[in-house]
Amino acid sequence: xxxxxxxxxxxxNLKFWEKNQKVVGIDIGSSSVKVVQLRREKERAILETxxxxxxxxxxxxxxxxxxxxxxxxxxxxxKDLFKEASVTATSAAVSIPVKNTFIAVIDLPLVSEKExxxxxxxxxxxxxxxxxxxxxxxxxxxGRSEEKADGQKNEKLQLAEILLVVIHKEVIQKYxxxxxxxxxxxxxxxxxxxxxxxxxxxxxxxxVIVIDMGASSAKMSIVDAGVLRSTYTIDKGSQMITDxxxxxxxxxxxxxxxxxxEVGLSTRPEYKELASxxxxxxNFIFSEARxxxxxxRKKNNKSVSQVFLTGGGAILNxxxxxxxxxxxxxxxxxxxxxxxxxxxxxxxxxxxxxPSFSTASGLALKSLNHA
Numbered sequence: 001x002x003x004x005x006x007x008x009x010x011x012x013n014l015k016f017w018e019k020n021q022k023v024v025g026i027d028i029g030s031s032s033v034k035v036v037q038l039r040r041e042k043e044r045a046i047l048e049t050x051x052x053x054x055x056x057x058x059x060x061x062x063x064x065x066x067x068x069x070x071x072x073x074x075x076x077x078x079k080d081l082f083k084e085a086s087v088t089a090t091s092a093a094v095s096i097p098v099k100n101t102f103i104a105v106i107d108l109p110l111v112s113e114k115e116x117x118x119x120x121x122x123x124x125x126x127x128x129x130x131x132x133x134x135x136x137x138x139x140x141x142x143g144r145s146e147e148k149a150d151g152q153k154n155e156k157l158q159l160a161e162i163l164l165v166v167i168h169k170e171v172i173q174k175y176x177x178x179x180x181x182x183x184x185x186x187x188x189x190x191x192x193x194x195x196x197x198x199x200x201x202x203x204x205x206x207x208v209i210v211i212d213m214g215a216s217s218a219k220m221s222i223v224d225a226g227v228l229r230s231t232y233t234i235d236k237g238s239q240m241i242t243d244x245x246x247x248x249x250x251x252x253x254x255x256x257x258x259x260x261x262e263v264g265l266s267t268r269p270e271y272k273e274l275a276s277x278x279x280x281x282x283n284f285i286f287s288e289a290r291x292x293x294x295x296x297r298k299k300n301n302k303s304v305s306q307v308f309l310t311g312g313g314a315i316l317n318x319x320x321x322x323x324x325x326x327x328x329x330x331x332x333x334x335x336x337x338x339x340x341x342x343x344x345x346x347x348x349x350x351x352x353x354x355p356s357f358s359t360a361s362g363l364a365l366k367s368l369n370h371a
Contacts, residue, residue: 022048022089023187025363026078027195028178030066030097031055031215031239032312033077036360037089038340040368047342047350050357051085053077064257066216066239071174075181082182092184093363094175095192098219102127102166103193103231110144110158120162128166136172138165142227163228165191187367193221193231196310198362200334201226206305207296210334211289211323212358213313215239218285222296222304229300232292234285238313241281248277264317279322282313286326293327307331314355336361 027034032055037048054063058077061067069077081087104127108119120139121132128135143161172189179186196219197210203226212219215238222230238260245256265275265282293304307329309319314333323331336358337350 021091021368023091023093023364023367024082024087024089024184025195025360025365025367026092026094026179027192027357027359027363028069028074028078028094028097028175029055029214029359030068031064032356033074033081034357034360035078035081035085035087036357036364037085037087038364038368039089041341045340045365045368047337047340047346048089049085049087050360051081051087052353052356053081053084062253062257064215064239064242064260065253066237071178071181074178078178078182090183090185091187091367092179092182093188093190093367094179094186095190095195095359095363096167096171096175098191098193098217098231098233100167100171101191101193102164103191103228104164105142105230106162106164107145107159108162110160116141116160116162120164124164124166127164130168134170135166135168139163142229167191188363190363190366192359193219194228195359195362195366197221197223197228197308197358199336199339199358199365200308200310200362202339204305207300207302208306208308209289209293209304210308210310211285211314213238213285213309213311213319213355215312218288218311218313220289220292222293224300224302230292230296232288234288236281236285238311241278241313244277244281245274249273260316265319265322266317275318278316282316282319282322283326285313286323290327293329304329308334310334310336310355310358312356315353334358339365 022039024035024037032052034052036050038045039048055067055069056062056065058073059067124137140163141160142163145159146156196212205225207222207224210221217233217235217237220232242256242260246253259274263271265278297303307327320331320333334355335351336354
């Protein structure tokens with residue numbers, strides 16, 4: 001039986017890898033499901049297999065459309081994907097979507113660990129609209145500071161900067177149930193915001209931002225010295241782009257999705273209107289990211305040094321150049337398989353699809369570190 005779920009959300013509790021351990025990372029997204037299976041060989045993470053299936057066709061919708069799948073459909077879909085990708089691991093790691101997660105950074109007086117736990121739980125009541133007994137709460141001190149104490153000339157109050165993570169127990173149970181029905185042992189459950197950047201960041205000192213461009217939303221995370229410092233989500237994603245193309249060009253959703261994936265932000269004259277529609281939608285996402293970055297710099301007096309693009313939207317042709325133009329910061333398309341060993345002939349393919357597998361890869365990489 002797995003250990004406390006939320007003790008696994010943060011680095012620092014990692015143990016040495018099990019000998020010959022295998023694990024499959026499972027990312028159940030709104031428009032597709034991805035898996036990445038790794039095994040440990042000495043001190044290396046070896047990629048054994050990976051795969052992806054679109055969720056739309058399982059409920060008679062189009063590829064690329066956002067859908068809500070019943071649990072039994074998710075299980076059947078994963079069984080199909082496991083068979084297709086030849087998944088053999090008996091242990092799994094699963095991410096919980098950002099929409100089912102509350103994450104915040106709060107400042108509290110620096111006290112003992114026991115007192116801090118009580119204070120965090122009291123503070124959480126201000127943010128969580130359900131009874132505290134219905135949620136799992138985890139927290140971590142990520143920084144310390146001082147401020148002038150009220151009414152005191154020289155005394156300063158010691159403050160702790162707390163990263164607070166709250167997830168409903170019902171949601172946790174749902175994902176545990178999926179894994180159990182697959183006949184697997186649960187190794188890890190965590191909020192996807194942590195999984196998404198673990199596979200693509202090599203702990204730089206300066207702050208970086210990860211923009212996860214999913215089908216239903218764009219999730220943004222600022223990571224500073226290997227610690228998550230701030231998050232922001234907008235309910236606009238890749239499906240929004242396809243919908244806009246469909247309406248503007250008066251074509252079906254299916255054809256719009258094909259053009260988006262195959263052509264992207266082409267500079268060819270015949271695709272001028274397509275590029276214009278896509279650029280307008282993407283610039284909305286990047287303008288939100290720019291404001292998020294500016295707010296972080298204002299609060300912390302630190303500027304973001306790099307941008308990593310993950311998610312299916314990061315694969316689109318021309319998206320990196322547009323991000324650089326909009327954000328004015330070095331932008332990289334995430335290579336989610338960079339921390340793994342795999343056959344050289346797969347390198348080109350894996351770099352191309354890498355952004356889509358950041359969450360599944362991050363889950364598998366962390367889970368390999370748990371006994």
